[in-house]
Amino acid sequence: MTESGSKSSPVLVAIAWAVVSIPLVWGIYNTSLNAAKLFTTTPATSAPAGPR
Amino acid sequence: MAAFSFLDRDRSIAPPGFNRWLVPPAALAIHLSIGQVYAFSVFKNPLLALTGADGSHWDLKAIGYIFSIAIAVLGLSAALFGKWLETAGPRKAMFLAAVCFGAGFVIASQGAALHQLWLVYLGYGVVGGVGLGMGYISPVATLIKWFPDRPGLAGGMAIMGFGGGAMIGSPLATKLMAFYKAGGHAAIPSTWLTMGLFYFVLMMFGVFTVRVPATGWKPEGWTPPAKSAGMISSHNVKVQQAMKTPQFWLLWLVLALNTTAGIGILEQASPMIQDLFHGKVLAVAAGGFVGVLSLFNMAGRFIWASLSDYMGRKTTFFVFFLIGPVLYWFLPLTGSAHMDSVALFVLSAGVLISIYGGGFSTIPAYLRDLYGPYDVSAIYGRLLTAWSFAGIVGPLIVNGILDHYVAQGQAKLNAYPTILHIMTGLLIAGLVANLLVRPIQEKYWMTETADRPVAAGAH
Numbered sequence: 001m002t003e004s005g006s007k008s009s010p011v012l013v014a015i016a017w018a019v020v021s022i023p024l025v026w027g028i029y030n031t032s033l034n035a036a037k038l039f040t041t042t043p044a045t046s047a048p049a050g051p052r
Numbered sequence: 053m054a055a056f057s058f059l060d061r062d063r064s065i066a067p068p069g070f071n072r073w074l075v076p077p078a079a080l081a082i083h084l085s086i087g088q089v090y091a092f093s094v095f096k097n098p099l100l101a102l103t104g105a106d107g108s109h110w111d112l113k114a115i116g117y118i119f120s121i122a123i124a125v126l127g128l129s130a131a132l133f134g135k136w137l138e139t140a141g142p143r144k145a146m147f148l149a150a151v152c153f154g155a156g157f158v159i160a161s162q163g164a165a166l167h168q169l170w171l172v173y174l175g176y177g178v179v180g181g182v183g184l185g186m187g188y189i190s191p192v193a194t195l196i197k198w199f200p201d202r203p204g205l206a207g208g209m210a211i212m213g214f215g216g217g218a219m220i221g222s223p224l225a226t227k228l229m230a231f232y233k234a235g236g237h238a239a240i241p242s243t244w245l246t247m248g249l250f251y252f253v254l255m256m257f258g259v260f261t262v263r264v265p266a267t268g269w270k271p272e273g274w275t276p277p278a279k280s281a282g283m284i285s286s287h288n289v290k291v292q293q294a295m296k297t298p299q300f301w302l303l304w305l306v307l308a309l310n311t312t313a314g315i316g317i318l319e320q321a322s323p324m325i326q327d328l329f330h331g332k333v334l335a336v337a338a339g340g341f342v343g344v345l346s347l348f349n350m351a352g353r354f355i356w357a358s359l360s361d362y363m364g365r366k367t368t369f370f371v372f373f374l375i376g377p378v379l380y381w382f383l384p385l386t387g388s389a390h391m392d393s394v395a396l397f398v399l400s401a402g403v404l405i406s407i408y409g410g411g412f413s414t415i416p417a418y419l420r421d422l423y424g425p426y427d428v429s430a431i432y433g434r435l436l437t438a439w440s441f442a443g444i445v446g447p448l449i450v451n452g453i454l455d456h457y458v459a460q461g462q463a464k465l466n467a468y469p470t471i472l473h474i475m476t477g478l479l480i481a482g483l484v485a486n487l488l489v490r491p492i493q494e495k496y497w498m499t500e501t502a503d504r505p506v507a508a509g510a511h
Contacts, residue, residue: 007069007071008069008070008071008074010071012071012074013071013073013074016074016077016078016261017073017076017077019077019081019254019257020077020080020081020084020213023084023220023254024080024084024213024216024219024220026220026223027216027217027218027219027220027221027222027223028216028219028347028350030219030222030223031219031222031223031343031346031347032343032347033343034339034340034342034343035340035341035343035344035346035347036340036343037336037337037339037340037343038333038337038338038340038341038343038344038398039340040340
């Protein structure tokens with residue numbers, strides 16, 4: 001991080017975003033895998049649905 | 053102390069040429085860390101399985117208090133320290149948040165190792181909770197000052213991180229516990245120590261990266277409005293004055309009601325979908341539904357807050373309170389007894405949860421519009437007590453009604469329409485509260501000869 005009057009380096013900005021994006025993308029990926037179970041898991045028995 | 057002088061507000065003022073896009077990663081580093089709290093449920097079963105030296109076990113109710121204490125302390129510390137955070141500056145606030153949140157894990161790990169629940173309450177609940185409160189407000193308020201042209205986007209970026217934090221915290225904890233268990237170590241104490249260290253390092257990245265704008269700074273090419281326009285004020289209001297305005301309490305209601313309604317779904321997401329689609333959606337798929345809601349929650353925080361920059365804050369909440377009641381009313385009709393459409397249920401619940409998240413992320417910009425950026429941390433901190441309120445009332449409504457139906461010998465399924473229709477009513481009350489919000493009267497405005505310079509970007 002520059003403390004002088006020079007402009008912030010775009011590389012520094014990219015690195016800063018990478019530091020937070022990598023764990024976030026990893027988390028979203030894991031959550032998406034979990035979310036996919038809603039669409040890929042089928043009931044073992046096709047019990048008739050009805051009011052309980 | 054001289055060693056810590058780098059934390060002073062004056063030392064964190066951005067030099068000319070500083071790129072403001074370095075600040076969102078700093079804010080995200082904090083929120084992605086403290087958002088872990090929403091993944092605490094991953095520890096419930098492992099904590100239940102812990103055995104003390106005397107063979108004793110903790111019960112579910114006692115373990116449940118750990119999360120409740122953390123959230124209650126979050127609200128309290130945000131309200132108590134909000135004013136101090138504004139004067140101390142974000143770097144000091146974030147540093148203390150990192151120390152408290154990291155130390156909370158370390159203390160709690162000792163509690164788990166020694167099977168002393170009070171140490172877990174003290175560590176994760178109280179010390180960690182102070183870290184949550186300190187870490188929650190400061191990044192949001194700082195970003196809003198860096199993005200006076202897009203305060204909604206700014207709030208959305210930070211608060212999206214809080215939603216994303218749970219997505220990181222849950223798999224991280226699961227993988228660490230499996231790793232330590234396979235290595236023959238005590239899973240929870242080792243996991244908490246590792247997580248404490250990991251989050252401390254990530255939060256310290258935020259501490260070293262964050263900057264505050266210099267007095268008079270404004271984004272290139274942006275001209276602040278010359279005078280107040282509609283709901284956006286060009287004046288500042290001090291926190292003591294803000295508390296006297298009806299607008300503060302109306303927004304408190306808006307946040308409390310929107311959050312209470314959202315908790316109505318979040319609290320019962322997994323059992324609700326299984327009950328409404330009995331035999332069609334099983335436990336594993338219901339777990340997937342919770343994952344879908346997490347994605348909607350995070351996306352809603354960013355999208356709705358960003359849209360509010362174009363639609364206006366009042367209109368955004370108007371849309372929430374218009375769509376929300378309709379969907380809550382509609383939700384029970386998607387079940388097996390009526391339309392039998394899992395897709396419609398998931399989509400409706402997803403939109404409702406995006407509104408829940410959107411409420412959190414849009415409210416800081418609403419406060420900034422009405423009260424100016426000067427005391428926004430302090431005002432925001434006090435408004436967050438609405439979250440604590442909703443965190444207690446929401447589950448009380450949902451669990452109370454479910455218990456009542458079960459006690460009456462009725463099926464749980466019959467309780468859901470009642471619960472969801474109550475949520476409809478709450479959101480209609482929110483609609484009225486939001487419609488009553490008007491610009492702040494001139495008598496509450498602060499004079500510009502304050503004891504502290506008005507934050508850059510304000511004028």
